[in-house]
Amino acid sequence: MNESDARHSPGRSLRPAPQRSRRRRWGRWTTWLAVLALLGVAAGAGTYTGLIDPGAIKERLGIGQRPDPATEPEAVPPPEGLDLPAVPRPEPLYDTLARRPVSPAKVRRLLEPLLANKLLGRDVSAVVAPLDGKPVYTTGGAETPASTTKLFTSLAALSTIDPGTRFSTRVVRQPGKQKSPQIVLVGGGDPFLASKPVDPADGVWPQRADVVTLAKRTATSLRRQGVRSVRLGYDDSLFTGPAFNPAWPDSYRGDVVAPITSLWVDEGRSPSGYGYVSDPAEVAAETFAAALREAGIAVSGNPTVAGVEPRARRLAAVRSAPIEQIVQRLLQVSDNEATEVLLRQVGLATGGAGSVADGLTGLRQVLRQRGITAPVRQFDGSGLSRRDLIKPISLVELLQAVAGSSPDDPARVILEGLPVAGFLGSLDDRFAAAPPLALGTTRAKTGTLTNVRSLAGIAVTPDGTPLVFALMADRIRKEVETPASDALDNAAGALGACRCGR
Template sequence: MRRTFVGVLLLALVVAGVATWRYDLVDRYLRDGEPAANADPVAIAPPAGLELPAVQPPAAVAEAARSAPLSPAKLRRALAPYLADEDLGPHVLAAVAPLAPGPTTLTRGAGDAVPASTTKLVTATAALLALGPEHVFTTRVVSEAGAASGNSRRLVLVGGGDPFLASAPPAADEEPPYPPRADVVDLARRTARALKAQGARRVRLAYDASLFTGPADNPAWERDYVPDGVVSPISALWVDGGRDPSGFGRVADPALRAATAFADALRAAGIRVDGEPVPAAAKADAEPLAAVTSAPLGEIVEHLLQVSDNEATEVLLRHVGLSVVADASFVGGRRGVTRLLAAEGVDLAGTILYDGSGLSRRNRMTPATLIDVLRLATTRPDLGPVLTGLPVAGFTGSLADRFAAGAPEGRGRVRAKTGTLTGVASLAGIVTDAGGRPMLFVLMADRVARLDGTDAEVALDGAAAALAACRCGR
């Protein structure tokens, strides 16, 4: 009975203490107003004769993981059984390196390989180098002087290359997307307010997608990619990434679809729109009426790497070309990417780019290029979104459903960009080993048998998980 009483008393004291802390009762009842200006502790002289030894900082119990050298032998032993898996085919490349500058600790295989979507790491890095993580893309509406017809004036919807411009805001019962999207409904409402303030309620609509140049369908892609809806035609003006509003396939003319959605939203906002939207370049002296801006580039990069968004990456490639070589085509984009990365010291030997997303089977890249790009991202805060955008094994993005049975050690400890085409499997990212040591790694296989794609991914997952499970330091 006595023990029971003591136990209850102790429990009551604990609960009271937690409640006092949780609800700030001490401050509420014991504090009278703000602290006095002289509320700091009063300095007290030490007692006479008291002598204390000087404080000595404790010795480090372990070498910092970033500077601890990796063991090539341990890395080879960890990777060997997985890289020898016949499901990977006859051409397998691998590289493992420390985060610190210096030589790659382990390489396996020679030459280059088809990188597939690991190409997005290169494009995203170049976009951040060219524009910065705070850059935004603006979609504008302008009114053209002297373009009135009858009682209507001509507006031009000007595409600014916003990869995530939406046809409408999310529904009330939908979770807002990340990153937030600008949308043409909001743009139409802003435009309608500006028009009504000027006494105008009737317009004709044109649209301008001339920011990007060259073909919308990359000649280096398979000929059925665009017709079959694998990827949208690339445009500086679109909504919903060029996807069909039915939810199936892609639209043939993304700019026209965006203009039509904007016209419908204008009508809903009380503006009469005569006729159908027509393509036209905005005049230099056109009057600005309204605009919406995208999320910052850093957030866009995070998302496109997480989900491997082909369309968004190709839009960023065009922006790189425009910014670096004043050529917003596929050719200009790849020239801009290679120029920027070469200036940063990235090893581009063996690298050939035809697009930004990695859809082209003509792309070639070495593990050294990807190692250099990842390492560059660890050294520059402005490239941080490249790292934070890497999917986490077993949890997020394109790795959410991987690293399950057979590779649990990698779950949560491997962050990597996937690369997948028929016959191609790759992973490139950062892994933390069992000793807390971060490593850069690249795994590439581009001669996988047609029916072995999933098994090849399992083998690569096993290899990355083996790095997470080992103590790879010397």
């Protein structure tokens, strides 16, 4: 059974709407500049009489001098002589919210009947705590976490990979003066590398590097060197260990998750639109070869696996979105493949290899440093493994640690990446029956496997008090999974509508 959190469209927009006012203003500018150009031609065709002065027209219209209040009110300067105080910098999210004491009795009376819903099965666990204090409600123990596991991988990546890091996919030329030299496509672990350019107008966020652009840049470099024909190799050796995690059910192959590699396009998805290819690196190289031919460079034979020689020279490269945006995206849509790539990047960033084992070692180091209870068992980064076992207190401690970190801590991105109840990401079509007050005020990472549902996030109560929660159930009957999701949403939503202060 697939992790349904990951079934959201890869093209869904998560960025703000474009600024239409700038385009409208530019449209006015181009119109008047055309008029001015015609006036200038007319004035130059005969003797200038002083009746037509483009500079005066520009001044009269205000072009290039002052913003239009109708379309850019924020850019209009205050009247002369008006003394305004400096605009204060807003405090980080959750830092300015109320910190009222929370009543354990009220939380217990609220949650107990909701979590006793038979739809959730016999094995339900939960922890609720204030943003910076001990739990006020605890029940149950460790459970199968599903995709709430991605919170741990995200924290590890943001804590160990330098802020602003972009992963590079490059092409190098092997040494030698052959008429048809070998070039090598080298994977750098870009989880979102695309098979073709993505039109910004499609609303895809974050940006995607693509192999067509890389092929065009490579072709330009080769032509400058007088090369018109090449042999193509590809190198995906950055990551080590099994590409398919042994802790995943064998039924996931080709259907639920791609083999994890440092070189792929479209996250290893099949060009047919269904399932995943068996060798993502080879398909990426073939896609690049086709783009290179289209760019005017002949490619002899089929791409082959090749190592990069020490004296190889770079021809071209493309770079991924920054690590912060990658994390936000994977949390919003619960992206399994991107998460598994980042787990291996954690292994590299902490001094190990690009393997699952080294990634998990680095992850546990981060949890120890931040004082967070580690998962009881963890075999992957995405939560696809049914052998993973996590206590809800671990999820609550993680969110508390992130919310309580310094404003410049890169891990704060996790709060921004949490889906929003009823509005965004994997919660955009949920919480339909939850209390209306929870919509937009409850943010949580979802977890979904067959028989398993979980939520871990933050709910802001009507009086402005944030409550951190983790709700987990892993014995749900398959035939009632959808209403069970609603039941869990209602419990989380009740926290968002709760007046639980003392």
